[in-house]
Amino acid sequence: MSATTPPPAGQPTNRVGLTRADYDGSRTTLCPGCGHNAITGGIIQAAWEAGLEPHRVAKLSGIGCSSKTPTYFLGHSHGFNAVHGRMPSIATGVHAANRELTLLGVSGDGDTASIGIGQFMHLVRRNVPVVYIVENNGVYGLTKGQFSATADVGSTRKGGEASRLNPIDLCALAIELGCGFVARSFSGDQKQLRPLLKAAFGHRGTAVIDVISPCVTFADHEGSTKSYAAVKEHDAPLHDIEYVPYFEDIAVDYEPGTTRDVTMPDGSRIVLKKLEVDYDPTDADRAWTVIRQARAEGRLITGLLYVNQKTQAFDVERDMVDAPLASLPLETVRPPRAVLDEVMRAYLDGAVAAAAGGG
């Protein structure tokens, strides 16, 4: 941290010597009370607790209220506010160039489930290591309250008009596409969101966290299924979540047999405490069933829906060298003169197959 000033006396620091304030960004310009601001706070706290080094994080987003938020956290990280719905392709390129960066993508339900659904699906399919946060409120905020593709059937706009089309469930979709880390949370439940975020930072592959985040201006009325009141009423957590990072020696004190552990590649552990039912997050079929049932019953299932630590991340599947591709020197990426000579000889001899035709 060559450019940082020493932390003020009395301010607690994390494992990389930074204070919580070092993870702040600029002041939010969203509506007061917006769920997204709570998520921003959760990201700041989780990044500080996880001890992320800001210079190793790249913040990425698309367009919309949610996509504005990366300026409000981690002010010492590079950021890329892309075009609408296309953050996943940016993320894929950034990762291909520098696999050492932790990518933090923030998107919304319009940005992901409507205009960006194609790129979202292909990002997940490629398993590009990105913590992909959807700040999901079911409406377009910046253009004043039109429905997005995650709006529930029967949920109403302020004027009373009800959504009639089936919503797209981004978590079910992600599981179908082979995503190895799928969670749903609520912006009002920091106790659940923070450990989920920290666990996602440690996941090697795409981690999708769909965070229901009420829009106080266009979807907080009676009739909206994503109002604060509705979400609070229907929130049904699958488990209590604790995240035990590898660098902290914390004993989690639960009765034997009341928890499930998920161990991350770096040795960190996700500890899930059973609630009413014993939910196994490594069972994809079970996850689908739970999501479907919850939708039918009008409940909002939150927690770690699915986890699979055996998926192969994009850089591994591509068989890329360890060093970031962007850092490779000229002598590594420009083959020597002898290679050009060899290729030219093949063309001189006519030993090269002709260019393919076809349309």
Add this chain to the structure above:
Amino acid sequence: MVNDFSIHVATVNGSGSQTANNVLLRAILQMGVPVSGKNLFPSNIAGLPTWFTIRVSEAGYLARRARNDVLVVMNPETAAGDVAAMGPGSAIVINDTLEVPDVPADRFVYRVPMGKLMEPVTTDVKLRRLVVNMIYVGVVAQLLGIELQEIDRALQAQLGRKPRALALNQAAVRAGAQWADANLQKADPYRVERRDLTAGRILIDGNSAAGLGTMFGGVTVVSWYPITPSSSLVESLIGFLERFRRDPKDGRRTYAVVQAEDEIAAIGMVLGASWAGARAMTATSGPGFSLMAEFFGYGYYAEIPAVVWDVQRVGPSTGLPTRTAQGDLAFAWSISHGDTQFPVLLPGSVHECFEFGYRAFDLAERLQCPLFVLSDLDLGMNNWMSEPFVYPEQAWDRGKVLGDAELAGLAKFERYADPDGDAIPYRTLPGTKDWKGTYFTRGSGHDEAARYTENPAAYVKVMERLKQKMANARELMPAPEVREAQGAEVGIIAYGSSHWAVIEALDQLAAAGVKASYLRVRALPLAAAVHDFTRRHARVYVVEQNRDGQLGDRLRAEVSECAARVRPVLHYMGLPLDAQTVTDGVLAHERATEGAPR
């Protein structure tokens, strides 16, 4: 007619004629006679008509010729039309099972029992259909005096690794040649004679040349979506990378290639990778180029390098996907909404496809902007004779990037400021430790410190610098090539693959008594030398393969006092440009110009 004619082969797409035609092409090249090969193919995998034209030219002309002299007819569907298009004195080789209406007596017709000749070669009916093309290779070689040992050498080079296929093809060539020798009376005047004009020359398509140059440019991230006629550029690049860009210790890749879900994702990945410091590129054509437009505007405004090859095909919309054009120039120049201008490279040869393959990265990173390389189907997918390519001597130019070492010495860093006065700002890469270097990249309004702003003055300041950056690029981009004819009133301006027709047309014009200078544009923005050339010549013909005269429009706008002297010579039917079209176009105007020298 020695060493100056065209052979036109009409076959069915997917019938395996490509190997046969390439063998003829290479055998003539190996006899020391310059050749070029042009494949006219349909948007189809198998079954539709396809033509291949081999031009034999001792003078070294490589452009398409409008007239064909020797025809090989293999496709019953097009036979009548193909034969009818041949002029007096031409030679026609016909598979004797094809029904063709009477041919006038002043054409030389050779009917060949190809099916019968294949019978002793193989009993496999499917193989007969594929190898029958080698019968015409043998017949044509015998008729035109193409040496059979050179045919054999060319076959060996192509099929040497498949001994059974080689033997079968050799047998078919022999059968055709022997039958022709015993049964045909040579009556036409066309002959190939050995010369020594092609020593050391390679035959290569522009897409492979571009792929090769891209590898030597040190590309690390490639994202693409398959589209004709650019697919073979990336596929050849992948072939080179797989062979030559593995880590010597563990065999892992020093690059990443992603076949994207569409062209929007492809350019998104390129911009993301470039932003993070990789040398990233994509290649596309027509509709794919259109899809990328929004991200190009982003790249222009946020100042992110990107190399994009547009191998042009005929538009608009799906257009003629397998035909050539230069219709994307105006679009490329200002492809986004809002005020944008982009640097464009215009390769005119396979050698330049190779050279621009690596130089494009230097220029894009220097200018911090998406940069387009406009090739076309003719250049990209046809085989061109060329000197071997020259290894890039200079180290790369990664542009103005500040790392931790440089930042340590700075009091502050502003991403979009202009500390050097050259309108090019400094950038930093994610992963840089020094917090001074951190900035937020956005396509929304930003000030010099990369902060969001809607302030009119701050917006204008950034936009004016961007304009200045592109103005400065005029002399950073490759300079035009000028062949000045002393005292000529006529100037010809062309670019890209049109070059080959134009240099041939200059000889035709000279023979017609018209002295002309020639300038080949190699880049946008136009260099001052292009303006000067226009001012120096009384009549300036701009040769283009599009309907609207897109470069001519640019030129008239930039050299407005000379607008009246800029005249279009246009050709946009999808076929590669030929010299006669250029000559006729210029002469038509010249003859209409009173007092013009003859």
